[in-house]
Structure formats: C-alpha cells, structure tokens
Amino acid sequence: MPLYLNDDQNMLRDxxxxxxxxxxxxxxxxxxxxxxxxxxxxxxxxWKQFGELGLTGILVDExxxxxxxxxVEAGIxxxxxxxxxxxSPFLVTAVAVVEALRGTKLRxxxxxxxxxxxTVAALAIDEGAKHRPxxxxxxxxxxxxxxxxxxKKQFVVQGAxxxxxxxxxRSDEGITLFAVEKGAHGLxxxxxxxxxxxxxxxxxxxxxxxxxxxxxxEVGGGEAVLKRVLNAGRAGxxxxxxxxxxxxxxxxxxxxxxxxxxxxxxxxxQALQHRAAHLYSELEIARSAAIKAQQLLDxxxxxxxxxxxxxxxxxxxxxxxxxxxxxxxxxGIGMTDEYDIGLYMKRDRVLNExxxxxxxHADKVARMKxx
Amino acid sequence: MxxxxxxxxxxxxxxxxxxPAEMREPVRDExxxxxGGRNAKFKSDAQKAWMDRMAARGWTVPDWPTEYGGGGLSPxxxxxxxQEMARIxxxxxxxxxxxxxxxxxxxxxxxxxQKKRFLPEIARGEIRWCQGYSEPNAGSDLASLQxxxxxxxxxxLVNGQKVWTSYADKxxxxxxxxxxxxxxxxxxxxxxxxxxxxxxxxxxxxxxxISGNSPFCETFFDDVQVxxxxxxxxxxxxxDVAKYLLGHEREMISGMGLGGNSGSLGEAFADVVxxxxxxxxxxxxxxxxxxxxxxxxxxxxxxxxxxxxPRAGHGRRRLERARMGQxxxxxxxxxxxxxxxxxxxxRGRDQRGPARNRRQAHSRTPxxxxxxxxxx
Ligand SMILES: Cc1cc2nc3c(=O)[nH]c(=O)nc-3n(C[C@H](O)[C@H](O)[C@H](O)COP(=O)(O)OP(=O)(O)OC[C@H]3O[C@@H](n4cnc5c(N)ncnc54)[C@H](O)[C@@H]3O)c2cc1C
Numbered sequence: 001m002p003l004y005l006n007d008d009q010n011m012l013r014d015x016x017x018x019x020x021x022x023x024x025x026x027x028x029x030x031x032x033x034x035x036x037x038x039x040x041x042x043x044x045x046x047w048k049q050f051g052e053l054g055l056t057g058i059l060v061d062e063x064x065x066x067x068x069x070x071x072v073e074a075g076i077x078x079x080x081x082x083x084x085x086x087x088s089p090f091l092v093t094a095v096a097v098v099e100a101l102r103g104t105k106l107r108x109x110x111x112x113x114x115x116x117x118x119t120v121a122a123l124a125i126d127e128g129a130k131h132r133p134x135x136x137x138x139x140x141x142x143x144x145x146x147x148x149x150x151x152k153k154q155f156v157v158q159g160a161x162x163x164x165x166x167x168x169x170r171s172d173e174g175i176t177l178f179a180v181e182k183g184a185h186g187l188x189x190x191x192x193x194x195x196x197x198x199x200x201x202x203x204x205x206x207x208x209x210x211x212x213x214x215x216x217x218e219v220g221g222g223e224a225v226l227k228r229v230l231n232a233g234r235a236g237x238x239x240x241x242x243x244x245x246x247x248x249x250x251x252x253x254x255x256x257x258x259x260x261x262x263x264x265x266x267x268x269x270q271a272l273q274h275r276a277a278h279l280y281s282e283l284e285i286a287r288s289a290a291i292k293a294q295q296l297l298d299x300x301x302x303x304x305x306x307x308x309x310x311x312x313x314x315x316x317x318x319x320x321x322x323x324x325x326x327x328x329x330x331x332g333i334g335m336t337d338e339y340d341i342g343l344y345m346k347r348d349r350v351l352n353e354x355x356x357x358x359x360x361h362a363d364k365v366a367r368m369k370x371x
Numbered sequence: 372m373x374x375x376x377x378x379x380x381x382x383x384x385x386x387x388x389x390x391p392a393e394m395r396e397p398v399r400d401e402x403x404x405x406x407g408g409r410n411a412k413f414k415s416d417a418q419k420a421w422m423d424r425m426a427a428r429g430w431t432v433p434d435w436p437t438e439y440g441g442g443g444l445s446p447x448x449x450x451x452x453x454q455e456m457a458r459i460x461x462x463x464x465x466x467x468x469x470x471x472x473x474x475x476x477x478x479x480x481x482x483x484x485q486k487k488r489f490l491p492e493i494a495r496g497e498i499r500w501c502q503g504y505s506e507p508n509a510g511s512d513l514a515s516l517q518x519x520x521x522x523x524x525x526x527x528l529v530n531g532q533k534v535w536t537s538y539a540d541k542x543x544x545x546x547x548x549x550x551x552x553x554x555x556x557x558x559x560x561x562x563x564x565x566x567x568x569x570x571x572x573x574x575x576x577x578x579x580x581i582s583g584n585s586p587f588c589e590t591f592f593d594d595v596q597v598x599x600x601x602x603x604x605x606x607x608x609x610x611d612v613a614k615y616l617l618g619h620e621r622e623m624i625s626g627m628g629l630g631g632n633s634g635s636l637g638e639a640f641a642d643v644v645x646x647x648x649x650x651x652x653x654x655x656x657x658x659x660x661x662x663x664x665x666x667x668x669x670x671x672x673x674x675x676x677x678x679x680x681p682r683a684g685h686g687r688r689r690l691e692r693a694r695m696g697q698x699x700x701x702x703x704x705x706x707x708x709x710x711x712x713x714x715x716x717x718r719g720r721d722q723r724g725p726a727r728n729r730r731q732a733h734s735r736t737p738x739x740x741x742x743x744x745x746x747x
Contacts, residue, residue, distance in 0.1 A: 261512040331510050332535040332587075335580050342581030359649035 005076070012073055015053060016080040023049060024086035026340055033087060034197040040161040041199035042087035050090060051117020059098045059232070064111050070298035071095075071232060075239035075290055082243025085340075085347050087198055089120045091240060092157050096233035097121040100166055100216055100225055106179055110164055122162035123229065124153035124203055131155075131356040133168070133226060138205060140171035140178065146211035147171065149178060149186075152204050157354065159201025160191030166216060166229075167205065173220025184208050196347040231297055231305055234312045234355045238290035241315035241351055245283050245322035248344040252276070252326040259331070272329060279318075279325055286311070286318040306368045313361035316352045323348045378448055382455045389424045391417035395460045404466045407496025409543045425464040426495045432470055435478065439486050440494030468537075469493035469500040473546050476563070476616040480604040489565070501568070502620075503533040503547035503590060504613065513548070514557045514610060518592065520549035520564060527564065527597040529572075532589065539575040539588035542568050546616075552607050563609035566597045636661065 005013065022028070029043055050056050058073050060066020067073075074095050081088055093114055100123075101107050113119025125133050138151025149169050159165060165180045165187075180187060186208040191199045217225045253276060256267030266272060293311040296304035323345040327334040334341050352358065394417055398404065405411075405418050413419040425431050428442060434449045435441020444452065474493055477486055492498045509516040518531025529549055539545070544567055552560030568575075572595040577585035604612040637644050637654040644651045 260508075261510060262515075332505065337579040337581055337583075346581065359647065359653075363649055
C-alpha cells in the first residue's frame with residue numbers, strides 16, 4: 001500500500017486543516033481556555049463541530065452510524081490537531097475508546113453521544129507516574145450481579161470532564177475493562193492542570209459498584225481489548241506528535257527567514273541550515289512510520305504492534321527534537337509566552353508521555369525482536 | 372601542602388560553626404537563592420546570617436583581594452573552600468551578577484576609585500546588578516547594539532532600549548553596553564558604562580515567559596544622565612571589557628547546571644533507574660560526562676592560577692555544562708517520580724498571579740543555549 005494519501009484522504013485532510021486552522025487554532029482554543037482557566041481545558045463547541053463534520057465517526061462502523069474509515073484517516077485528523085495544539089477529546093474518545101467499544105454491547109449506550117460530539121470518554125489505565133499498563137493493581141471484586149472497583153488512577157486525559165470512564169482493573173479472571181459513568185458513588189476525581197494546560201485527572205475508586213453490563217468485552221478479556229485500544233491510541237498519538245513537530249519546524253524555518261543578525265538572515269548560516277535539514281528528514285521518517293503503523297492496524301496485520309511502537313518512539317524523539325531546536329533557534333523570544341513556539345514544547349512533553357514514551361517503546365521493540 | 376591542610380582544617384571548623392543547618396539543606400526552588408540588594412528579601416534569618424557571615428570573611432568572593440571586600444585566597448585555597456562547602460552541602464551564600472560578571476571586569480579594567488566604590492558593596496550583597504547587553508536587534512550579533520550615549524560635557528546622556536535583561540526590575544544598578552561613536556566600525560564605538568537603575572529616565576517592563584514567570588525585562592532609557600566617572604575602561608573600547616566579562620559569565624553558567632562538581636545522577640535515583648534499562652543507559656552516559664568534566668575544571672583552575680584570561684575552550688565547557696544542566700531536566704521531565712513531576716505538571720501556570728510571578732527567579736537552562744553563540 002502506498003504511503004501517500006488518496007483523493008478521499010486528501011479531502012479529509014483539507015477539511016481537518018481548515019477546521020483546526022480556524023476554529024481550532026491556538027488563539028481560539030488553547031490560549032482561550034488556558035487564560036480563562038477552564039476546568040475542562042478544551043472547548044465543547046468545537047467538539048460538537050467535530051461531530052457535525054463526521055470526524056467523531058471515522059473509526060465507527062457504518063452500521064453504527066459512523067464513516068467506517070480507518071486509523072490512517074484518524075491519523076490525518078490528528079496531524080492537524082497536532083499542528084494547532086488543538087485541545088480535543090478526539091484522540092482518547094473517538095480513537096481509543098471507540099476502539100474499545102467495537103463489537104461490544106456498550107456501543108448502543110455510548111456511540112450516539114460520541115458521534116454527536118457531545119459525549120466525552122476517558123481511559124483510566126495508568127496508576128504510576130509513567131505509562132506501565134503491565135502493572136495494574138486496581139481491583140475488581142465480584143459483588144451481587146456486578147463488581148466493586150477499588151484503586152487509584154492518574155494522568156487520565158479529560159478525566160475531569162468525561163461522561164464515561166473506561167477503567168482497567170484486575171479481577172479474579174484477569175484484567176477487565178469497565179465503563180464507569182461520571183458521578184458514580186465512590187468515585188473521586190481531581191483535575192490537575194498539566195504542563196500543556198490540558199487537564200489530567202487523578203481518580204480514586206473506593207468500592208465503586210458497577211453491574212455486569214458495564215464490562216467492556218469479556219470478564220478477564222481486558223488484555224486483548226487493551227492491546228487494541230493502546231495500539232490505536234499510540235498510533236494516533238504518533239500522528240499528533242508528527243503534526244506538532246512539523247508545525248514547530250515550519251514556524252522555526254519561518255523565523256530563520258525573518259530574523260537578521262550579522263547583517264544576514266540567520267537562515268543563511270550553515271550551522272542552522274544543517275540542523276534544520278536534519279530535523280526535516282527526521283520528521284519525514286517519523287511521519288512514514290506513523291502512517292505505516294496505521295495501515296498495518298487497518299489491515300489487521302499481526303505485526304502491527306511492532307510498527308506502532310516504532311512509530312511512537314520515533315515520533316516522540318523527533319517531536320522533542322523539533323521543539324528543542326525550535327525554542328533554541330528562536331533565541332530569547334522563543335522563551336516568551338507571547339510566542340507560540342514554547343507552547344509546542346509544553347505539549348510535546350505531555351504527548352510524549354501519553355501511552356508510553358520513546359524509551360518505553362524502544363524497550364518494547366527490543367522485546368518484540370527477542371532481545 | 373601543609374599550609375593547605377591547615378587551611379582546610381580551619382575552614383572546616385569555621386564552616387561547621389557558622390553555616391546554619393538550614394543553609395545546608397538542598398536548594399528546593401528559586402526562592403531559596405539569596406540575591407541581596409537594596410531591597411533584599413531574605414527567606415529566613417538563617418539565609419541573611421549566612422550571607423553576612425561569609426561576607427564578613429570575604430568569602431562571598433574568596434579570590435578577590437581583601438581591600439575590595441574579598442577573601443584574598445589563592446586559587447588552591449578557593450578550591451579548598453568550595454570543596455569544604457560542598458562537603459557539608461552549604462548553599463551559595465550570595466547569587467550575584469556583580470560577583471560573577473561585573474566584579475572580574477572591574478578588577479581588570481576599573482580605576483582604583485571604581486574598584487573601591489563598587490566591589491565591597493557587591494561582596495557584601497548590598498547592591499544587586501543587572502546586565503544591559505542585548506537589544507532587540509543585537510542578540511548574537513551583540514556588537515551591532517544601538518543604545519546611544521552622548522558626551523554632554525559634565526555628564527553622559529543615554530537613550531535606547533535593552534531586552535532580556537534578567538531581573539532588571541529587581542536590580543539596583545546596571546552595567547550596560549552603549550554606543551559612544553556611531554561613525555566607527557561596530558566593535559570600536561562601544562563603551563561600558565555603569566548607572567543606578569533609580570536614575571530618572573530608566574524604566575523596566577517584565578516579560579512573561581513560557582514557565583509562567585517573568586524573570587527578565589525590557590529596559591528603556593529615556594534621557595538618562597550618568598556621571599562622567601562611571602565608564603569602565605576607555606571610552607569606545609568597551610567591547611574589550613564586554614568580552615572579558617562574558618568569559619566569566621560563561622564560567623559561571625557552566626558551573627550552574629549541577630549543584631556540585633561530582634554528583635552522580637544515577638546514584639541519586641538508583642531505585643527508579645533500576646526499573647528502566649534505557650533510562651539507566653541515558654543516565655549512565657550523563658554520569659560519564661559529569662564525572663569527566665571536573666578534570667577540565669581543574670585545568671581551568673590551573674589556567675586561572677596563572678592569571679590568564681579565559682580561553683575559547685572555556686566557552687566550550689560552558690556549552691557542555693549548559694547541556695548537562697539541561698539533560699537531567701529532560702530526563703526528569705518524562706519521569707515525574709524523579710523530578711517531582713517537573714515536566715508534566717504546570718508549575719509555572721499554577722503560580723500565575725502577577726505578584727508571585729515577579730518574585731519567581733529565572734529558569735536558566737534555555738538561556739544557556741541561546742547564549743552559546745555569542746561572539747568571542
Ligand atoms: C533566560 C535568558 C536570560 C537572559 N539574560 C540576559 C541579561 O541579563 N542581559 C542581557 O543583555 N541579555 C540577556 N539575555 C539575552 C541573550 O544574551 C540573547 O538571547 C542571546 O544573545 C541571543 O540573542 P537573540 O535572543 O537575539 O537571538 P538571535 O541572535 O536572534 O539568535 C537566534 C538563533 O540564531 C542563532 N544564530 C545567530 N547567529 C548565528 C550564527 N552566526 N551562526 C549560527 N547560528 C546563529 C542563535 O544561536 C539562535 O539559535 C538572556 C537570554 C535568556 C534566554
């Protein structure tokens with residue numbers, strides 16, 4: 001399959017580019033909600049627009065009212081989100097959670113709201129400071145017709161504003177995912193503002209009662225669901241990182257063409273040209289890796305997981321390079337709040353952590369390769 | 372050697388007796404740094420006592436001559452003092468651009484009268500200085516600066532703008548590069564001038580940074596009158612002074628990244644590092660540099676003992692150090708357990724009120740990179 005986009009995909013990209021470049025821009029979303037200290041950290045009106053344009057249904061089957069498209073298409077939208085640092089529930093709700101709901105009975109309960117751009121869903125997996133889905137200590141004990149959940153989760157993206165939270169817990173049968181509704185008795189949610197001004201949540205489940213309908217998939221079948229969810233989330237996050245890095249680079253190259261020192265545009269200095277060229281090549285490689293991973297996911301390929309980790313590691317390192325070079329090449333101005341480049345650095349820090357950082361995924365690659 | 376041994380013993384005893392326990396605690400945030408100045412705000416009595424006791428011995432500037440408020444120590448003694456301070460984890464008693472930047476330049480280029488007037492109050496932490504070098508169009512190309520300084524017979528008249536002036540809003544005096552000859556080639560018409568920030572016509576405007584803090588400012592000069600005896604070195608030859616000062620600034624910043632000279636980052640985070648082989652490899656690479664670089668510091672120290680000016684290589688060290696200072700932060704950013712959630716949590720934004728912002732000190736790391744390209 002070719003790595004370039006077909007006509008439909010190009011059209012989708014244009015739609016997403018237009019939306020994110022205008023309504024989703026830094027001034028209209030990120031700065032606005034940051035400066036008003038919004039408790040959600042994103043705009044519900046824009047989420048609704050995602051719904052009206054059908055973007056929320058990219059990964060939803062046509063039979064369920066979606067577009068029935070794939071991860072490549074989700075990645076196209078995420079790249080534009082990344083470019084504009086648009087705070088949006090898209091990655092977690094419309095990519096990862098939709099993947100979790102695929103083929104389950106919970107579709108009827110949650111998909112309509114997601115499709116409409118009204119429902120926000122969260123994933124509560126991580127318990128420590130780092131993404132370590134292998135280590136889940138939250139417990140699910142049988143209780144009556146359902147389960148009682150207890151444990152702690154953190155860095156739950158949009159957790160403070162989610163209508164439903166998919167939480168991973170360990171039951172006697174193994175890892176199981178449960179859909180817990182907002183406001184459930186015994187659920188404590190504390191919003192925490194992260195470096196990029198988004199709101200993550202710390203959650204405490206203190207004997208939260210759910211009935212058996214809340215089980216996502218099979219009891220004890222959580223590992224398989226998690227694998228699909230994480231593959232989707234990681235591939236999507238890779239595209240967002242690529243978009244973020246590409247825009248950081250575009251802004252920087254723009255600056256190199258404006259700023260003069262020593263009577264020349266600083267972009268004329270070879271020391272900077274080499275670094276910019278290196279960054280450009282890295283970004284092209286990272287983008288290809290992300291698209292490849294998404295294509296493999298769409299094909300249902302066995303080895304998709306390897307490429308997903310390659311993509312997340314490569315995109316993470318490259319985006320980090322792009323924001324570091326970006327701030328540095330802007331000189332003093334790069335550190336000011338007035339300039340956007342610093343916002344890219346902050347978002348990169350958080351997005352690199354989401355679903356596992358570059359070291360985590362390099363380690364996974366090594367394990368999958370048998371060393 | 373015997374002399375040095377007894378110096379070490381005496382120093383150790385004195386530090387034990389005089390360094391308050393609180394001043395041996397690791398520096399937790401910028402408010403723990405003592406900057407002195409006319410409007411000094413001390414976080415505690417211990418902080419003030421520590422500065423005053425060290426200043427009384429001349430040990431805020433151990434290697435300056437005693438007649439200017441220094442300790443008159445030899446390079447070897449100075450190093451011994453630093454080692455003994457490091458041994459008990461003693462904090463730097465006084466952070467000061469006066470000490471790290473202006474002082475060395477005054478010692479070399481100042482008149483006797485200027486040295487007597489300015490150095491002792493720097494050593495005692497009474498006057499806080501800021502650095503007026505960069506302008507909107509003179510960053511890396513510093514020598515293209517345009518701030519105008521005219522000879523008005525009985526005074527100088529300064530007009531223009533500086534930018535990125537760290538702590539200009541908190542400083543008492545400024546050392547400033549100005550153009551005194553607009554017809555000469557750019558490096559030739561520059562002078563190095565000192566004046567009081569309280570002079571009529573000086574104003575500052577803090578700049579909000581991505582950290583949420585405002586450690587640096589735009590600084591404006593509108594018909595500022597400066598007494599004639601406040602130019603350092605010869606008129607129109609300020610570039611020599613400026614470069615000499617930058618050599619010392621580089622040395623200062625190159626020492627900033629790590630608390631001491633011999634820390635092992637991995638050792639400090641052994642339990643976390645053990646769980647993450649790739650992080651362990653990253654940190655081990657860092658530790659190799661952290662342990663190798665002090666050898667170069669010794670070399671710089673020997674070089675200075677011969678009173679030689681800083682060499683180009685020391686700028687290189689400055690860059691390495693800056694990078695190293697940055698790396699633990701980068702490692703930490705992804706690893707909140709290691710760096711107290713440094714990266715993911717929004718410390719700057721959480722403390723965003725303007726009043727509090729002003730009290731926040733600077734984030735030094737990114738500057739170290741932008742400064743690295745300054746011309747020699
Ligand atoms: C935290 C911080 C504190 C500061 N404090 C002070 C202070 O107290 N007083 C003061 O006077 N100044 C201060 N500065 C300013 C600092 O000295 C300047 O930022 C620095 O000189 C770079 O200038 P600039 O910001 O104009 O960047 P520019 O000179 O515009 O540089 C932009 C980019 O181009 C690169 N570049 C420029 N020329 C070349 C070249 N010839 N070859 C290759 N690359 C090149 C630079 O490395 C940089 O990446 C501070 C800066 C920071 C970030």
